Amino acid sequence: MLPPRLPHTPPPLGPRPLPLHLALQTWIALSSQAALPLLRSGSIAWSPKLETQTQSLARKLRDADPEAFAHAVTVQAGKTVAEFIAGVRAYRGAGRTPRRARGRVVWREGATCLRALGYSSTITPGKAILLVPSLINRAHILDLTDERSLCRWLTASGFHPFVLDWGAPGVDERAFGADAYILRRLEPALAQVAALGGGSAHIGGYCMGGLFATALAARNPGTCASLSLIATPWDFHAYDAAAIAMVKAARPIIEILTENGAPLGVDSIQTLFSLLDPFLTVAKFRRFNAMPKASAQRDTFIQLEDWLGDGVPLSAPLARQALFDWFGANTPGKGTWTIGGRAVRPERLTLPVFGAISGKDHIVPAPSAGALIAKIRGAHRLDVDAGHIGMVVGGRARKVFYEPWARWLGALG
Incomplete structure (x- = not known):
C-alpha cells in the first residue's frame, strides 16, 4: 500500500517519460537473456574499452554451468526491474509539501x-x-x-x-x-x-x-x-561521438514535433537526456528504493527528482x-x-x-x-x-x- 500524499499536493511527474524508462528496463532485461548464446560463443563485438573485463568474464564463463548461469541472469534481470519499479512507486507515493515560489x-x-x-x-x-x-x-x-x-x-x-x-x-x-x-x-x-x-x-x-x-x-x-x-x-x-550521432539521428523527429511552432515538450527533452545514459535512471531509483524511509538523503532525492520532472x-x-x-x-x-x-x-x-x-x-x-x-x-x-x-x-x-x-x-x- 502506498503512503498517502499530503492534501492539495500535485502528483509527481517523474521519472519522465515514465513509459520510456519502463520500456528501457524491460528491454535491458530481455536483451541480457538474448545475449547469452553470443556471449558463450565469443561473437559479441565488445567495445575496446571493455577488453580487460571481457577477457576476465570469458575465463569465468568457461567454468560456469550454462543452465545455472542463464537462470542467475534471469533472476538478476527480474530483480533489477522489480527494484526500479518499487523505487518509482515509493517516489511517486511519497508525501510532499507544496513548494511556493521564493524571492x-x-x-x-x-x-x-x-x-x-x-x-x-x-x-x-x-x-x-x-x-x-x-x-x-x-x-x-x-x-x-x-x-x-x-x-x-x-x-x-x-x-x-x-x-x-x-x-x-x-x-x-x-x-x-x-x-x-x-x-x-x-x-x-x-x-x-x-x-x-x-x-x-x-x-x-x-x-x-x-x-x-x-x-x-x-x-x-x-x-x-x-x-x-x-x-x-x-x-x-x-561530446561523445555516440551522443552527437544520436542528436543528428533525432533531427527528423524534432522537425516534426516543432514544425507548427509548438514548443518542444518536456518529455521529448527528457528522452534526449535519458538516451545519453539509459542506465542512469534505473540506478537512481534502485538506490532510492534502498534508502531509509525517514532520512535527509531520501528527502533530497525527492526534491531533486520533483525539480527534474517539473521541467520547462x-x-x-x-x-x-x-x-x-x-x-x-x-x-x-x-x-x-x-x-x-x-x-x-x-x-x-x-x-x-x-x-x-x-x-x-x-x-x-x-x-x-x-x-x-x-x-x-x-x-x-x-x-x-x-x-x-x-x-x-x-x-x-x-x-x-x-x-x-x-x-x-x-x-x-
Whole structure:
C-alpha cells in the first residue's frame, strides 16, 4: 500500500517519460537473456574499452554451468526491474509539501521574471549578481532548500543574488530563439539588476544559461563586473561521438514535433537526456528504493527528482537552434554563433571570468566546458569534484564549489 500524499499536493511527474524508462528496463532485461548464446560463443563485438573485463568474464564463463548461469541472469534481470519499479512507486507515493515560489519579483516581461533572492534587506554597491539558469529547468535549483541554496550562500558571502526565472514559453516566447531571449529578456533584466546594484552586476550562468551569459557579457562589457560560467557547454563536438550521432539521428523527429511552432515538450527533452545514459535512471531509483524511509538523503532525492520532472518546454526556434546549430554545426565552438548579428567571441572578453567544470558531468562533458574557459585570457578554472547537479545542490557543493567561487568573487573587490 502506498503512503498517502499530503492534501492539495500535485502528483509527481517523474521519472519522465515514465513509459520510456519502463520500456528501457524491460528491454535491458530481455536483451541480457538474448545475449547469452553470443556471449558463450565469443561473437559479441565488445567495445575496446571493455577488453580487460571481457577477457576476465570469458575465463569465468568457461567454468560456469550454462543452465545455472542463464537462470542467475534471469533472476538478476527480474530483480533489477522489480527494484526500479518499487523505487518509482515509493517516489511517486511519497508525501510532499507544496513548494511556493521564493524571492520578491522586481521585474517581469512576458513569461519571464526576475526574483530578488538575496536574503538581506540592503544591496551593497558592486555586490549584485544576476544568476542565469538553463531554460529547460525551473530556476529554483539555485535556491532548492534552506540547506541547499547557492543564493543563501552568496548572501552570506556579502552578495545579493537575483535569479532570472525564464518561465514556460508564453504567447510571445513561442517564437523566440536565442536572439530574442537575450535581447528582449536577458539584457533588460541585466539593466534592472545593474540599476539596483549601483551601475553594474556580476553575471553567473549555469548550463545553457552560461551560453546566454557569455553572449550577454560580450554585448554589455560596461555593465558586467564579472562573468562566472558553471558547467557551461561550448564545444559541442567535444561530446561523445555516440551522443552527437544520436542528436543528428533525432533531427527528423524534432522537425516534426516543432514544425507548427509548438514548443518542444518536456518529455521529448527528457528522452534526449535519458538516451545519453539509459542506465542512469534505473540506478537512481534502485538506490532510492534502498534508502531509509525517514532520512535527509531520501528527502533530497525527492526534491531533486520533483525539480527534474517539473521541467520547462523549449520554444521551437530555440530547440532547433540548440540541436541543429549548436550540436549539429557546433556554431559556438567554431565561433560562428551570432546574437544580434554579431558573433559571440569569448576570446575578446576582458572582464574577470571564472569557470566551474566537472569531470563527472554526464550532461556537459569537461572537454566541452573547458574549451570555453581556454579561449578566455586570464580566466580562472575550477575543477569541481561533483556532478552537473551535485555541484550546485549536492552535499559537497559548499566545499567544492560555493566556497571557492565566493572567495574568487570576494577578491574582485
